[in-house]
Amino acid sequence: MPELPEVETCRRSLDRWTRDRRVDRIEFLDPRSIRDRRGDRPSAASERAADRVREIVTGHSPVATRRHGKRLLWTWPRGCLLLHLGMTGKWTRLPSPFTKLRLHLDDGSAINFADPRLLGGVVPCTAAAGAAWLVEGLGPDAWDAPLPRFTGSRPIKVALMDQARVAGLGNLHAAEALWRAGIDPRCPSGDTTSRHEALEAGVRAQLGLALDELGENDEITYVEEAGAANPFPVYQRQGEACPRCAGEIARMVQAGRSTYWCPGCQR
Ligand SMILES: [Zn+2]
Structure with missing residues (x-):
């Protein structure tokens, strides 16, 4: 299951793979991985959200990735993508039978989102909504910030x-x-x-x-x-x-x- 190191490694890989690259086209192999809102189930997959994701990435280069705790945000010139890994999701270079989504880059390479259990997914949003979601309800990051002092009787x-x-x-x-x-x-x-x-x-x-x-x-x-x-x-x-x-x-x-x-x- 993804925790901070897995999500951070995904973030670094996405940065590395897309540096100086532009997305030529996006392929939705399983549209259920694209949703309108975080927390939506695969059954709530939405064509509108897929259109929005296509609009955000096609013809563009990503601006930045940001992580806080286990959350991952991908910023593009015209919006953001919330990237949920769920329990089994991962971004990969190589395709697999579990690939749900594929970004074709301008150098002929591709990157894939694979998710066997389909508990993860991608949610399009505005830059402001993405920035708010990234930290909402969360304490300081376990890697980037000093560890808080704990109180109380909880183990x-x-x-x-x-x-x-x-x-x-x-x-x-x-x-x-x-x-x-x-x-x-x-x-x-x-x-x-x-x-x-x-x-x-x-x-x-x-x-x-x-x-x-x-x-x-x-x-x-x-x-x-x-x-x-x-x-x-x-x-x-x-x-x-x-x-x-x-x-x-x-x-x-x-x-x-x-x-x-x-x-x-x-x-
Ligand atoms: Zn021991």
């Missing part, structure tokens, strides 16, 4: 995933960051104040490593995909040895999500 893993407090961390990277920080995911948020530097360093290290890892390839791969490698020290490694203390990695459920952690070295 720190749950607090790290609260996008209104800090934007970008999801289930996987929050748990890995806590392992790097050596902090028990159940620790009440307020009790992490004295270990704030370790927590922030854990988040930075985790996001930095994930960005480096993802950046080695042209396209992102989700760890949930069939056949994908698992580069993470604790994620889905219940029962395996902790790379730091050789204790046994455990799994527990917090706020309905699996948390992987090491009871041996996370206190």
